[in-house]
Amino acid sequence: MNHKHNLRQYKWAGWLTALVLGAALSFPGTASTFGSTLLVHEVMTADAGNTTREFIEVRNVSEMDLHVGFYTLEWRSAGNTTVTQIYRFPAGAVIPAGGYYLLVSSSYRDYYPDVVYNDSYYVAPGLGGIISTNGGVGLKDASGNIVDSVAWGNITATPHPFLEGTAAPQPPSGWSIERQSGTDGKLDHDDNGTDFVLTNPPTPTSTAYVPNVPLVSVQADPAYLEPGQSTQITATVTQTVNPITGVTIDLTQFGGGAEVPLTNTSGDTWTTTVSIPTGQASGPYALLIRANDSAGQYGLGGVDLFVYPGPAITVTQARAKPVNTGELLRVRGVVVSTRTAYAYIMDADGSAGIAVSAGVPFYGVEPLLVGQDVTITGKLTQEIWTNSSGAVIYTGEYVLTTATGKPADIVVHSSGNPIPAPKVVTLEDIVNNPALQGQYVSVTGVTALGPTSKVNSVTGDVTCNVEVASPSGHFYIAVSHNATDKPAVPYPGMPQYPIPANMDGTGYYIPWTAAGDEFNVRGMVSVISLYLGSKVIRVRDADDFVLTNNAKFMRGETTPAQVEQGAFVNLRVVGYPVRTASVTANCSALGLGTVTLTDDGTGGYARVVKVPVGTPIGNIDIPVSVSKAGQTANGSITLKVVAPTYLAGDVDRSGSANALDAVAALKVAAGLQSSADPMISVKNGDVYPKGAPNGRLTVEDSARILRSVNGLDTL
Known part of the structure; x- marks a missing residue:
């Protein structure tokens, strides 16, 4: 109840x-x-x-x-x-x-x-x-x-x-x-x-x-600083009945007094400078502010400071430290990956890598960029599961979790630096060598055990996995992305989850695999809780995943979704390989024969064609072939043809008849412009005699268009 x-x-x-x-x-x-x-x-x-x-x-x-x-x-x-x-x-x-x-x-x-x-x-x-x-x-x-x-x-x-x-x-x-x-x-x-x-x-x-002496606000500038640096504390105090006699701050945590006075710099504003001693322990500090009036009444407030630890250490040094202790560290490395559930940084020589949990946009911190030389302040964390008897059954990703989730946790020293080359390893190495976790690796000759499966979906993130195996056990190749950048795009019989455009600047797709497909893969070595610690290679971008024994047709589409007789349409195919395949479309139904589609730079192959005026209304299947290295995958694009909508006098289909239409009609009538031009519709511009188009543009049509534009006639 x-x-x-x-x-x-x-x-x-x-x-x-x-x-x-x-x-x-x-x-x-x-x-x-x-x-x-x-x-x-x-x-x-x-x-x-x-x-x-x-x-x-x-x-x-x-x-x-x-x-x-x-x-x-x-x-x-x-x-x-x-x-x-x-x-x-x-x-x-x-x-x-x-x-x-x-x-x-x-x-x-x-x-x-x-x-x-x-x-x-x-x-x-x-x-x-x-x-x-x-x-x-x-x-x-x-x-x-x-x-x-x-x-x-x-x-x-x-x-x-x-x-x-x-x-x-x-x-x-x-x-x-x-x-x-x-x-x-x-x-x-x-x-x-x-x-x-x-x-x-x-x-x-x-x-x-409800304090008797209201502290309207207390601020520290900066609020995040290192030992040896200083910050200015500013308190705004509102006088009610009695005059304000003083404002103090408790600095005992920094070796100062319990009632250090602030200076009344103007009106309701009181300030002081606080210096952080050299060697001060890192972490958060809450400083108490007290405002007093002449009647002995007071109000309390506070300001938060965060003291970062001392000099930065390498990723190798960080990985040697114990996890889940709460110790704050400053770790310096090169950003290698940013769109793989975590961001990853590595030592410049590629000797060690580590995941960063707050270096990606959905954690509220400004996103990291591949190639940046950064120092990140945070704590080493690791998810550890035990059973009822206390035995460890799962050990998760070794993660550098940023200290406060604020941009100040990440210092970017430079950008555009080269990233370490991927370390060439085998699947067996990944299974048996924990030191590879967090590193950028390359594996060749991998065979998929089954079709790609979507095994994990959380808010803003979709992960698709290809199951593979080494002699010691199964694990997964993970293709991860943030779904808020680009939604998953299903197609009949084979749903596809694309890598977003801002992952590698191109928006190319990772192919959907089938059992027996062979591929080469690069990515970050990780671990997921699926099956209590399955190893994962997190693919960074489309170039990190290359099928070696197959060409694929993924899906086809048209722009616009439906096209009028006599109009132009963009035929587009998403195929694989994304950059080097040969893609053709059989457009015999349009009277064009076989045409070649070219890389459109957005993850597909495309070609603009004209739908003839006499093309039958309804759905037309356009056969498509995707070829690579002697292998071919077939599919089709469904073209939906509809009857045209005519607007008398609107030669260029701009939505209204104007003087430009009259000029175009005159050019066609004089043979100076072809009626086959994409922007010319003979029937649209044919307005003379009135109400009875004769199938061609004439001088009389131009005259009637001009009269209509000038309000002297109607079309």
């Missing part, structure tokens, strides 16, 4: 006159009563009949407003095999003393309008079905330390990072788990089973932070 949740809403003001800066998570006098000062207070994992309606409530149980910029909420599965960041608190986020910070899924917000009316809730991108199963949620500070956590249901990982003591009960659909005070008055005993009880109906609570 659906129910309406009891929404508790409060508005708090920053009323205390003192704040111990630099100690935001520990306050004497409160820990003995409440335990931690920031708590995961209530969680709903699913509503009745809908697993996407979720919320998480964080509570500040201290007597002071707390700045939580750069804090994160993270979910981990019961076996601790899946990790998802649910929410990252924005710059300047503050939870008032005694207040609540409510995070909801978008479907929860839409279903419960009472939440929508409250301006202090937040939609968490990571919510929406993710926490509906057994698992846990952890609140982490800006440095990644766990502040508080709760795990519920059947927790199988031992230990589980978010489990405190025993697990809280798994809430039924429509229920929540909520903290309750013990007999000692505490909310937090570091035991989830003791601290949380089932609640029905749930009671999501939110508190708007």
Whole structure:
């Protein structure tokens, strides 16, 4: 049964006159009563009949407003095999003393309008079905330390990072788990089973932070910088009743004071320069800003900085480091591939390569270009799956995941550099040599085991795979592209998924393969979760995949889709090889015999022909042959012929009769221009005698056209 949740809403003001800066998570006098000062207070994992309606409530149980910029909420599965960041608190986020910070899924917000009316809730991108199963949620500070956590249901990982003591009960659909005070008055005993009880109906609570001294904005320029560099902090403070007496910033994280004053440079603007010490640890930093007025009231805000690590290392050095540690690295290499699900960079000598997860457009970072010399800041990540007994069953791609997803993570030093030559290997090498992962390789004499199959489809990406085999096992040649660039184009009996035009500048197609087809292939060595770790060669562009024993007809088309008798039409074939095939069309039905189609530069072969006036109306099949190295593939183009639409006097078919039409009619009548010209229709221009075209253009036709143009007659 659906129910309406009891929404508790409060508005708090920053009323205390003192704040111990630099100690935001520990306050004497409160820990003995409440335990931690920031708590995961209530969680709903699913509503009745809908697993996407979720919320998480964080509570500040201290007597002071707390700045939580750069804090994160993270979910981990019961076996601790899946990790998802649910929410990252924005710059300047503050939870008032005694207040609540409510995070909801978008479907929860839409279903419960009472939440929508409250301006202090937040939609968490990571919510929406993710926490509906057994698992846990952890609140982490800006440095990644766990502040508080709760795990519920059947927790199988031992230990589980978010489990405190025993697990809280798994809430039924429509229920929540909520903290309750013990007999000692505490909310937090570091035991989830003791601290949380089932609640029905749930009671999501939110508190708007309303400072007495409003900090309109706080900005850092730049916000992303290296040790030894400086940034300017600018705060805009609005005076309400009492004069502003000062604005301070807590710089204890950078070896400075807890209340470093800003300078009032003009009006409501206060500034200071912050220098990042040499040797400062890399990562995110949230700096607390406090504005005070003459009555002792204050307002809190914050600004986020990101400190990049020191000198760049090579790809080889990066691959020697452990994964999933959270360590930030700066890795320099040459971009080798950008349109293969990941981008890839390699050392210039080709000795090592690595995937980059945020260097492609659909991650929100400016796209990388092949040949760029780049330095990328990020963390080494790798997906690792285990079974119920803890044994590893799948090890995924070794990936450099950019630090913030911002363009500042990528520094382009130069463009147009040569990329390493592909390393010549065998399929067996790829199966047995993990060091090849991320490298550009070339394999010859590969045989397809079966037809191309589409085995993976996610938003904005389609992957088509050709299955091949080495003595040690099967794997795939992957043809990947972003479907938003160019949609998949099916054709009868053989769907085709093209590489987009901006992949190699031509828009050529990878051929659809059949069992027994032989080919040479180049691409990036990767791995996918299909069959728990199948190896993959990710093809970079059309030139990386070359059939060696076959010519193919892929599909045929006409432009326009239907053509009038007497008009011209473009016959186009997508064939293979895309650049060097001989393609012909038998146009005997049009009285033209066999014509040759030529490479049109857009992935096909084309020829413009005229459909004679007497061509039968209806569909006509134009036989097509694609030939290469003595092999031929046959197909056909269906031409749809329709009756012409005539507009009297419109000789050049521009849509209206004008003086140019009169000139054209005169030229035809005088024998100075051929009526067979593509822009001339004898019947269209034949308007004399009126209403009875005689099949030819005359001087009288030109005169009537001119009279019509000048409003002296009608056609």
